[in-house]
Amino acid sequence: MSVLNFPRIYFNGHMFWNPPTGNNNDALPLYDAVKVDLNWRFLEKFGITMDNADSRLHPWMITPLAGNQVQPEVLAVPGNAATFSQPFMPAEWDLFGDNACGAVDYKDIKSTVIAGELQANNYITQDALIGKNYQLVGNPFGSTQPTPARFVDISPWENTFTALFFDKFLLGDPTSGPGLILKREHRMLDRFLNFNWGALGGLSFVTAVWQTSFSRDAITWNCGESVLLQQLQAQMKAQKADGLMVRFSTYLTVYDRNSIFNNQPPAVSHGTPPPGQPTIQEMYQSALDNVSKIFFNPAYGRTAGTVGLWFKKEFPTAPAGERLVPGALPVMTAPGNGAPITLGVMSAEMNGNVLSLDAATTFPFKPVNKSAPIPVAQRFDNGSFDIGVVKDKQFHKLAEITPHDYDQAAFDKRSGLIDLPVDLASAPLFGQGPLQVRFPGGGDDKVLLQRQEWTAEVVESGMFVDVGEERTLSIMLQHNGQTAPAGTSLWVAQYGNPYMLGTTDYYLCFENDADFVLYESFADPTKNTPNYPQFTDGKTMEKLAAPVTVSGGRSVKLVDIAPDATASTPVTYRSVLNSIVGVSLAPSVDFPDGIAMTGHLNDGTTTGTIINYKICKAVAEKNGVATVRLRGLTGGFPTLRFFWSQDEVEFSFQQGSGFTDFLAPIRVLPQEPQLMAEFVNAWNNCYQQPDARLTIWAQFIYPRVLRIFYYLYPIMNKYMPLNDLARVEGAVDQLLVLISKAYQEESTLAMPITRDLPQSRRAVLELWANSLVKRNYPPMPLPPA
Numbered sequence: 001m002s003v004l005n006f007p008r009i010y011f012n013g014h015m016f017w018n019p020p021t022g023n024n025n026d027a028l029p030l031y032d033a034v035k036v037d038l039n040w041r042f043l044e045k046f047g048i049t050m051d052n053a054d055s056r057l058h059p060w061m062i063t064p065l066a067g068n069q070v071q072p073e074v075l076a077v078p079g080n081a082a083t084f085s086q087p088f089m090p091a092e093w094d095l096f097g098d099n100a101c102g103a104v105d106y107k108d109i110k111s112t113v114i115a116g117e118l119q120a121n122n123y124i125t126q127d128a129l130i131g132k133n134y135q136l137v138g139n140p141f142g143s144t145q146p147t148p149a150r151f152v153d154i155s156p157w158e159n160t161f162t163a164l165f166f167d168k169f170l171l172g173d174p175t176s177g178p179g180l181i182l183k184r185e186h187r188m189l190d191r192f193l194n195f196n197w198g199a200l201g202g203l204s205f206v207t208a209v210w211q212t213s214f215s216r217d218a219i220t221w222n223c224g225e226s227v228l229l230q231q232l233q234a235q236m237k238a239q240k241a242d243g244l245m246v247r248f249s250t251y252l253t254v255y256d257r258n259s260i261f262n263n264q265p266p267a268v269s270h271g272t273p274p275p276g277q278p279t280i281q282e283m284y285q286s287a288l289d290n291v292s293k294i295f296f297n298p299a300y301g302r303t304a305g306t307v308g309l310w311f312k313k314e315f316p317t318a319p320a321g322e323r324l325v326p327g328a329l330p331v332m333t334a335p336g337n338g339a340p341i342t343l344g345v346m347s348a349e350m351n352g353n354v355l356s357l358d359a360a361t362t363f364p365f366k367p368v369n370k371s372a373p374i375p376v377a378q379r380f381d382n383g384s385f386d387i388g389v390v391k392d393k394q395f396h397k398l399a400e401i402t403p404h405d406y407d408q409a410a411f412d413k414r415s416g417l418i419d420l421p422v423d424l425a426s427a428p429l430f431g432q433g434p435l436q437v438r439f440p441g442g443g444d445d446k447v448l449l450q451r452q453e454w455t456a457e458v459v460e461s462g463m464f465v466d467v468g469e470e471r472t473l474s475i476m477l478q479h480n481g482q483t484a485p486a487g488t489s490l491w492v493a494q495y496g497n498p499y500m501l502g503t504t505d506y507y508l509c510f511e512n513d514a515d516f517v518l519y520e521s522f523a524d525p526t527k528n529t530p531n532y533p534q535f536t537d538g539k540t541m542e543k544l545a546a547p548v549t550v551s552g553g554r555s556v557k558l559v560d561i562a563p564d565a566t567a568s569t570p571v572t573y574r575s576v577l578n579s580i581v582g583v584s585l586a587p588s589v590d591f592p593d594g595i596a597m598t599g600h601l602n603d604g605t606t607t608g609t610i611i612n613y614k615i616c617k618a619v620a621e622k623n624g625v626a627t628v629r630l631r632g633l634t635g636g637f638p639t640l641r642f643f644w645s646q647d648e649v650e651f652s653f654q655q656g657s658g659f660t661d662f663l664a665p666i667r668v669l670p671q672e673p674q675l676m677a678e679f680v681n682a683w684n685n686c687y688q689q690p691d692a693r694l695t696i697w698a699q700f701i702y703p704r705v706l707r708i709f710y711y712l713y714p715i716m717n718k719y720m721p722l723n724d725l726a727r728v729e730g731a732v733d734q735l736l737v738l739i740s741k742a743y744q745e746e747s748t749l750a751m752p753i754t755r756d757l758p759q760s761r762r763a764v765l766e767l768w769a770n771s772l773v774k775r776n777y778p779p780m781p782l783p784p785a
Contacts, residue, residue, distance in 0.1 A: 002320060003247050003308035003417070004349040004356040005239075007118045007231050009171070010415045011134050011305050013111020014104035015250055016261065017151065018298040021092035022061060023712040023754060024156035026502025027083040028090050029074060029581045030061075033156050034635045035670060036756050037708055039500065042580040045071055050703070054723070057711055061091040062284040072525075073579045076571070077499050081525035093255055093269035094297045095284055096715045099753045100148035101164065102136045104261055104300065109374065111135075111303070113172060114412075116228035120354040120419050129226040132172035132179065138748030139167050150748045152755055154462050154665040155637035157502050157583075161665035163462030164188040164210060165748050169246055171307060177224030180307075182214040182244060186316045189461035192345045192361045194659045199339035200364060204375070207251040207344065207361045213316040215243040232307070241309035247319065248305025249360035249416055252367060252377045257300050260373045267297040291718050302377055304360070304415040313483050313624070315476050318457040319358060322348040322435050322481040324449035325660040331382045331448060332364065343448050345660060346437070348387075349481075350430040353422050355387070355399050360416030362449075363406045379408050385448065386440050387420070391433035395444075398422045398429065401437070431480070454479055456490055456642045458664040459625075464744060465589065465632040466759045467671035473628045473664065475618060475642065483624035490626050491643040492616045495653075496585045496636065498576060505530055506639060506658070507573075508651045509587040512612040516603040518576055520568040531570075532652040533603035535611075570605060588636030588668040591616035592629050601651060615646060635670025635758070639663050672760040675704070676785040679764045683772070684781040693777045697725045701768055705761045709752040732769045739765060 023031050032039040038057075040050065048056050067075060067084030075081040103111035113132050116124045124130075137146035149166035165187050172179030190208040197205040216236070223229040236244065258264040266273075269280045278286075280297070287293040314320040323345065330340035347358040368376045381403045388397040399420035404410065406418060422430075437449035459474040477484035495506040498518060517531045576582045594614040601609040618626035628640075642662040643649055653661075679700055686695040702710075702723060710722035720735070721727050728735065737743065738751035739762055751757070771782060 002245055002310065002314055002347075002349070003306040004321065004347065004351070004358055005309050006120065006122075006351065007116065007228065007235055007308070008414075008417070009116045009129070009228055009232065009307040010114050010413075011112065011171070011248070011307070012114045012412060012415065013134075013303055014109060014261065015111075015301050015303045016101060016104050016298045017253075017301070018097045018100045018296050019094060019151070019153070020097040020099065020713050020715060020753065021094045022090070022714070024153055024502075025090050025092055026157065027074075027080055027088075028065070028070070029500035030090055031156055031712060032500065033637070033756065034583060036635070036758055036761075038711065039580060042071070042074075053707075053711070058288055058714070059285075062089050062095070062281050062288075064089050064281070071580060073576075073581055074501075075525040076519075076521055076528055077501050077504070077581055078519050078528045078530040080501055081528070089281065091284060093280075094299075096287060096294050096296060097298070098148075098296070098715045099150045099152060100298075101151045102148050103134055103303070105133055105135070106261055106263075109261060117414070118228075118231050120351060120356075123413070124228065127226050127228045128224055129172050129178045129228050134169070134171045136164075136166040137168050137170060138165070141749055147748055150750075150753065152462070152753075154667050155497070156754075157500055157504065158497060158637060158639075158665070161462065161639075161663075162190045164190075165746070167748060169212075169214075172222075172226070172229075174220060174222050177222040178226035178229050179222050179224075180229065180244075181220035182246065183218040183220075184212065185214060185218050186212045186459065187461050188212045188317060189665075191318050192659050194344050194361060196656055196659075197341060197344075197364050199334040199337065199341065200366060201334075201370075204253050204367060204370075205251075205364065206253065207249060209247065209249045209319065209345075209361050211245065211247040211315075211317055211319060213243055213245045213310040213314070219244060232309075236309055239309060242312045243310045245308050245310035245314070245316075246305060247308075247358075247360075248303050250301045250303050251361075251365065252375045253299050253301035254367075254375050255299050256297065257373070258295070258297055261300050262296070262298070264295050264297065267295065269297060288714065288717075291721075294715065294718050300375075302375065304412065306415045306417060315457040315478075316459060317461050319345075319347040320455075320457075320478060320481070322431075323452045323455055324348065324435060324437060325452050326449055327447060329446070329448055332380060343437070346449055348435055350422070350427060351419075353424050353427040355420045355422050355427075355430065357387075357401075357418040357420070358416065359406055359411075359418050362416075363411075365408070377408055377411075379403075379406055379411060381407070384440055386438045386442070387435065388438070389429045389431075389433045389435055391429060395436065395438065396426065396429050396433075398426050400440070434480075451480070452660070454484070454644050455481075456626075456662045458640070460664075462665060462667070464667045464669060464755055465630070466669055467632045467634060470592070470629060470631045473630065473640070475626045475628065475664075477620045477624050477626060484620050486620055486622045486624075488620040488624070488626075489644075490618045490620070491646045491649065492591070492618060492628050492640050493613070493643065493649050494587055494589060494591075495639045495641055496583065496588070498573060498583055498585055500581050500583050505532070505655050506641075506653050507585055508611070508613055508649070509585050509638065510611045510613045511587060512610065513574075514601070514609050514611050515572045515574045516601055516609055517570040517605055518573045519571050521571045522568050523566050529568075530654075531604060532654065533601050534651050535599040535649075536602045536607055537600070584636070586634070587614065588632070588634055588638040589630040589666060590614070590633050592631060593617075597646075597649075599651065611651065615649060617646075630666075632668045634668065636668050638666050638668065640666065667756070669756065669758045670760075672758060675760040676763055676767070679704075679767070680782045680785045687777075687779050687781055692779070693772075694725070696768070696772070701765070705764055713753055715753075729773050732773050736766060736769055
């Protein structure tokens with residue numbers, strides 16, 4: 001099944017990521033994304049208000065800020081103080097980003113098909129397809145030239161969920177051949193995003209895997225003289241596959257590579273620029289003053305992937321089959337700080353007597369030379385491992401994984417896939433018991449990876465929901481890598497993050513006014529430690545010795561949470577909620593079929609605190625798919641977590657453990673119920689004035705609807721400046737298309753580019769455009785809303 005099956009086509013290259021970093025600063029609560037507005041309470045300290053923000057906000061955003069200039073409650077969030085080891089600017093490293101992403105093809109830096117394999121040990125490097133480019137492309141919007149694919153962080157303060165939107169995946173040359181056009185049916189979501197490897201030296205060590213699948217009807221073939229494509233098409237029919245799958249990993253992300261990977265001006269946002277080069281602050285100011293000076297400063301990473309067959313019993317957007325996940329046993333320690341490093345996730349399948357493994361995110365790596373203009377990776381040599389099956393309480397070795405199998409050359413050759421021969425007598429053991437990876441000759445105390453018995457993945461990745469809107473999630477369940485039996489039960493609970501800051505831990509959403517200790521505060525905020533309360537009748541969670549905190553694109557730091565000699569002060573959730581960094585843990589979605597639950601909390605200081613929450617039971621049908629109904633309640637970023645028993649529901653869990661959990665991120669866009677009535681009243685109070693057009697713009701459309709997007713996405717200045725009435729009016733038909741609900745849900749050209757337009761503001765824009773702008777502002781009132 002999947003890309004572990006044969007035939008396979010391998011591709012390799014680089015990816016670019018171009019986010020607008022003004023909206024997702026991880027260390028400063030600049031953007032109140034729940035309300036889709038600036039955090040005015042936070043900005044007040046810096047003298048920035050609604051009245052002067054047009055002139056003062058952007059200059060502040062591009063000025064480096066030191067920790068001693070920031071409010072104490074911002075520094076107090078566990079892990080946050082460490083990010084202020086040196087001043088940095090709130091706009092960060094890519095203020096003018098447009099959320100574009102895709103494969104790099106610039107000068108000598110190519111992203112191409114490198115090889116294929118029709119069956120095991122049949123590696124092919126000579127084919128008409130090999131050497132051809134591949135690319136993700138977006139909506140062309142009537143042009144002959146496609147736009148880029150786009151990626152969107154579902155939440156600006158959660159680093160674990162990024163959705164990738166695209167229209168087509170192009171492989172080779174579909175026009176003149178050989179090549180494929182794969183039309184998107186499922187967007188992608190980053191999987192197995194393992195921040196724990198950041199302890200090795202930063203974000204460049206973090207890996208993720210991406211996957212999507214295409215049914216037969218979504219594929220356009222132009223096989224030409226390519227035997228690889230001819231055989232892929234033939235085997236899709238012969239094996240009765242339902243379509244094709246594309247899976248790729250991303251790793252070794254680096255910053256400040258302008259003029260190397262692109263034709264943009266050099267921009268140094270991390271560290272000190274060389275003498276004579278403008279600082280990025282100067283470059284930002286110049287671009288804000290003159291749109292012709294706008295520049296991008298994307299991040300770049302390596303990527304390697306595979307095209308293979310897809311069967312409907314497989315997860316369309318996540319690796320299926322036998323899945324092995326790491327335990328607590330480290331394979332190495334991080335150089336310099338001694339942090340324990342475990343292996344990543346692995347998938348496995350038996351093809352005859354060949355054991356095929358997807359190890360794209362399994363083995364840690366490092367850059368050969370951190371300062372090299374074009375990064376090159378090298379897998380750490382952690383020795384050999386045994387992989388085998390546990391049957392009748394005995395470990396039966398199937399094969400040995402050697403450094404030669406997982407080193408960088410092997411990774412590049414097969415995009416992280418490993419094929420191991422298994423003797424004919426042992427091959428039938430596969431599937432007869434849990435698969436494990438162990439240290440050689442090791443017993444049960446030497447297990448590095450073990451099978452996840454149950455796996456569940458949501459099909460609808462990264463859903464955007466309006467308040468009051470009801471949606472249904474489809475969740476595919478598997479047991480030991482096979483479709484789960486009909487009647488299998490799954491429990492769904494809703495979690496949230498209590499801080500308006502990056503990569504925080506998860507806490508169960510609850511409906512009452514309960515309080516609990518959220519963290520321990522020390523005199524030195526770098527020592528502040530998160531608290532993980534649990535239900536008194538549930539399991540407890542142990543703190544990691546050194547949790548990893550992530551700062552968006554700056555660094556990954558280890559926070560020492562060893563006990564401090566000085567006294568600590570418990571800080572409660574309610575006190576944080578009322579501060580400038582707090583986010584409510586009240587539910588953002590409701591489960592219409594949910595079950596009301598009550599738990600008693602132990603937060604380390606008190607026991608018996610009552611928590612009222614709701615969970616939902618989903619039952620698999622014959623095809624292993626369970627459904628869950630949900631309805632948007634209020635703006636927020638609920639994360640659904642799946643459990644196999646209601647007794648497993650925890651009150652809290654650490655962010656670092658999430659990469660092996662079954663999580664579904666959702667964005668509920670806020671509803672402003674009075675906004676339409678206020679807009680109608682504003683127009684009806686000024687429509688008789690000769691300058692009514694300017695009045696309704698200055699008093700309502702710009703400040704209440706468009707201004708936040710003008711501040712955070714200044715790339716729009718290049719195309720449709722959102723503070724310029726004439727320019728917006730001149731493109732009003734285009735605007736109506738780009739802000740539509742259909743575009744928000746699917747298109748790579750949705751406005752705003754991060755898709756966070758509340759339905760209430762969309763309705764106001766549509767009424768303003770259709771009833772006023774397109775009718776030349778008729779001097780008549782609008783009907784009451």
